[in-house]
Amino acid sequence: EVQLQESGGGLVQPGGSLRLSCAASGFRFSSYEMRWVRQAPGKGLEWVSGISGSGGTRNYANSVRGRFIISRDSSTNTVYLQMNSLRGEDTALYYCARRTAGSVDAFDFWGQGTMVTVSS
Amino acid sequence: DIQMTQSPSSLSASVGDRVTITCRASQSISTYLNWYQQRPGKAPKLLIYAASSLQSGVPTRFSGSGSGTDFTLTISGLQPEDFATYYCQQYYDSLLTFGGGTKAEIK
Numbered sequence: 608e609v610q611l612q613e614s615g616g617g618l619v620q621p622g623g624s625l626r627l628s629c630a631a632s633g634f635r636f637s638s639y640e641m642r643w644v645r646q647a648p649g650k651g652l653e654w655v656s657g658i659s660g661s662g663g664t665r666n667y668a669n670s671v672r673g674r675f676i677i678s679r680d681s682s683t684n685t686v687y688l689q690m691n692s693l694r695g696e697d698t699a700l701y702y703c704a705r706r707t708a709g710s711v712d713a714f715d716f717w718g719q720g721t722m723v724t725v726s727s
Numbered sequence: 728d729i730q731m732t733q734s735p736s737s738l739s740a741s742v743g744d745r746v747t748i749t750c751r752a753s754q755s756i757s758t759y760l761n762w763y764q765q766r767p768g769k770a771p772k773l774l775i776y777a778a779s780s781l782q783s784g785v786p787t788r789f790s791g792s793g794s795g796t797d798f799t800l801t802i803s804g805l806q807p808e809d810f811a812t813y814y815c816q817q818y819y820d821s822l823l824t825f826g827g828g829t830k831a832e833i834k
Binding site for chain 1: 728749752757761765769770772773776777780782786812816821822823824825826827828
């Protein structure tokens with residue numbers, strides 16, 4: 608059974624940093640691109656970042672490029688999101704998600720999310 | 728970025744109704760379009776991929792159609808568990824984007 612479990616969320620001041628983690632299990636981790644998607648309170652979904660199975664390719668939304676860094680550790684089947692220079696508009700529930708295998712680019716499994724609140 | 732616009736933003740329907748949700752892309756995206764369902768307090772769930780293919784385990788009352796810039800998600804015979812928010816998502820561009828969502832509520 609595929610499982611994704613996020614952790615690391617919390618309250619942080621503007622300009623601060625936070626690192627999110629996503630522990631994956633139930634599938635061959637190194638074969639799948641992993642992503643982060645966020646959802647501000649009462650709002651819609653926003654793709655944040657993705658990292659290829661090898662870790663060699665990383666993509667970022669324009670809204671976080673230069674501030675967030677995605678990484679992964681195949682020895683622990685964990686994907687990370689290092690968030691720096693945090694702003695109020697980064698306040699959201701952050702989901703970890705798996706990209707589908709193959710040519711269709713969708714999110715087929717999701718975690719339950721970890722909440723990040725940026726406030727003074 | 729490719730903008731995805733959904734309509735309506737909310738709808739009110741009864742159990743058994745046929746419901747159609749529309750998603751429009753700001754440029755042609757062929758059939759690179761997915762649909763998700765999000766129930767309150769839960770993570771999104773993939774329903775339809777590549778505009779019209781049903782994800783494994785999803786009831787056949789859900790269907791998708793469209794290509795280019797205009798797409799629809801249809802629920803034929805709304806069930807109580809279908810009252811949720813629905814999102815479209817394009818993957819024509821590597822900068823993935825979602826629609827703003829359509830909330831389906833009980834009439």
